[in-house]
Amino acid sequence: MKQGALLNRILMLFFLGVILVYIGVYTWDALTNPFTLVNCYSATVEDVLEATGVIAREEQVLQGSGAVVEPLFQEGEKVSKGDAVVRLYNSSDAAARSAQLSALEEERTQLQYALAATSTTSSNARLNDEIIAAIAALRAATAAGDFTRLEDQTMELRGLIYQRSAAYGEGGADQSELQTRLESINSQIASLTAQTGLESSAVTVDQPGIFSGEVDGYESLLTPEEVLAMAPAQLEEAMSQSPGSTADAVGKLITDSTWYFACVLTEEQADRLTEGRSIEVRFSRDWSGEVDMTVERISAPVEGECAVVLSSSKFLSETTLLRRQTVELVLRSQEGLRVPAGAVRTEARTDEETGVTDWVVGVYALVGLQAEFKPVEILDQRDDYCVVSPVDSDTASDILRSGDQVIIAGAEIYDGMVID
Numbered sequence: 001m002k003q004g005a006l007l008n009r010i011l012m013l014f015f016l017g018v019i020l021v022y023i024g025v026y027t028w029d030a031l032t033n034p035f036t037l038v039n040c041y042s043a044t045v046e047d048v049l050e051a052t053g054v055i056a057r058e059e060q061v062l063q064g065s066g067a068v069v070e071p072l073f074q075e076g077e078k079v080s081k082g083d084a085v086v087r088l089y090n091s092s093d094a095a096a097r098s099a100q101l102s103a104l105e106e107e108r109t110q111l112q113y114a115l116a117a118t119s120t121t122s123s124n125a126r127l128n129d130e131i132i133a134a135i136a137a138l139r140a141a142t143a144a145g146d147f148t149r150l151e152d153q154t155m156e157l158r159g160l161i162y163q164r165s166a167a168y169g170e171g172g173a174d175q176s177e178l179q180t181r182l183e184s185i186n187s188q189i190a191s192l193t194a195q196t197g198l199e200s201s202a203v204t205v206d207q208p209g210i211f212s213g214e215v216d217g218y219e220s221l222l223t224p225e226e227v228l229a230m231a232p233a234q235l236e237e238a239m240s241q242s243p244g245s246t247a248d249a250v251g252k253l254i255t256d257s258t259w260y261f262a263c264v265l266t267e268e269q270a271d272r273l274t275e276g277r278s279i280e281v282r283f284s285r286d287w288s289g290e291v292d293m294t295v296e297r298i299s300a301p302v303e304g305e306c307a308v309v310l311s312s313s314k315f316l317s318e319t320t321l322l323r324r325q326t327v328e329l330v331l332r333s334q335e336g337l338r339v340p341a342g343a344v345r346t347e348a349r350t351d352e353e354t355g356v357t358d359w360v361v362g363v364y365a366l367v368g369l370q371a372e373f374k375p376v377e378i379l380d381q382r383d384d385y386c387v388v389s390p391v392d393s394d395t396a397s398d399i400l401r402s403g404d405q406v407i408i409a410g411a412e413i414y415d416g417m418v419i420d
Helices: 003-032 092-116 121-143 150-168 175-199 232-240
Strands: 035-039 041-056 059-063 068-071 084-089 200-204 209-212 249-254 259-266 278-283 289-298 305-312 324-340 344-350 357-367 370-381 385-390 405-409
Touching: 041 232, 041 385, 068 092, 068 249, 084 092, 084 249, 092 175, 121 150, 232 259, 232 305, 278 305, 324 370, 324 405, 344 370
Parallel strands: none
Antiparallel strands: 035 405, 041 259, 041 324, 059 249, 068 084, 084 200, 209 249, 259 305, 278 289, 278 324, 289 305, 324 385, 344 357, 357 370, 357 405, 370 385
16 A cells, blocks of 8 residues: 555544544533523414404495406506596407507607607717616616516616617618608508507596506495494304406406405403404415504394404505405514523522512523523523523613523532633
């Protein structure tokens, strides 16, 4: 065997031996050391009730007839009185012609801008700045996951690039060619406008509100006025129905900013709520969010059940598609520290000033190399851990804090004991 190979084997065996010794020492220490150190950290204790109910709003169903229905507003978007919110087409061909008309009108706008633009330094510099700004806005929206204006931002950027190209005379386009193209587009627009005007109609609203394209039949079945007066059995019966969409419904208008969540709770659960008080409601099924809602009504108990109605005027636009939902009612939320259940001890402690001895709940924490007893209050207790709250003390070192190392002791432990 060569000397180099022998040396390598010796080194490998040496390092393997060091590793095995380290593992052996660590294992022996873990088996024989009666003290275990665990970091405590911040945790939240919540007292929640799960409830299944329905959402009620002031809703006006919009009706119309057509082979193709085109919403003119986004779901949850605000509309004003007199706005056309839906366009109806007699056929799919009519809808295609309308889309073609929109594209031509956009191109006409771009051509008109390009014809008005000059190739002066200031005009070109301004176009460059606008293009850079449009690219930055599009990139920021995409990075943030905000796609609500993605189509508009893309079209704006395309139009600016088209205008810049025309302003510089790129691609061989000159003023006469642009003017000829504009006249051709104007002719096509006039023809399509006359044609589509006979093939489509618009649905307008007679009051402001929030537009929604979803109609499920509950609009007239569960109005706010009705749910605020329902007994538990009536609410359960209404929730069990499947009314289906109204004939010729093309959308709806939500006419009031306040919306309601109605559910049935047991009398015991309802007793934990107070009318007029605010409560946090956590949605997690079809929409993820937390909403502070007001307890509007708790009905008289009937056979151990109560109808409960909550209200809110926040997040209306985000919740227009919600109807039957299972939520969590957060009755109480407290911040504390999570520690192992084995670290919590109850010891007799004597007050140095009064001389009174009392039983105190606390944990031992490592301070330097010594164990120190720190009083706590148990907020929540589980099989393997507790969430505790530090007890106020005049001595700062007696207060348990996040990140402290608490001691799980399998042997006798006391204040000032050296832990190694």
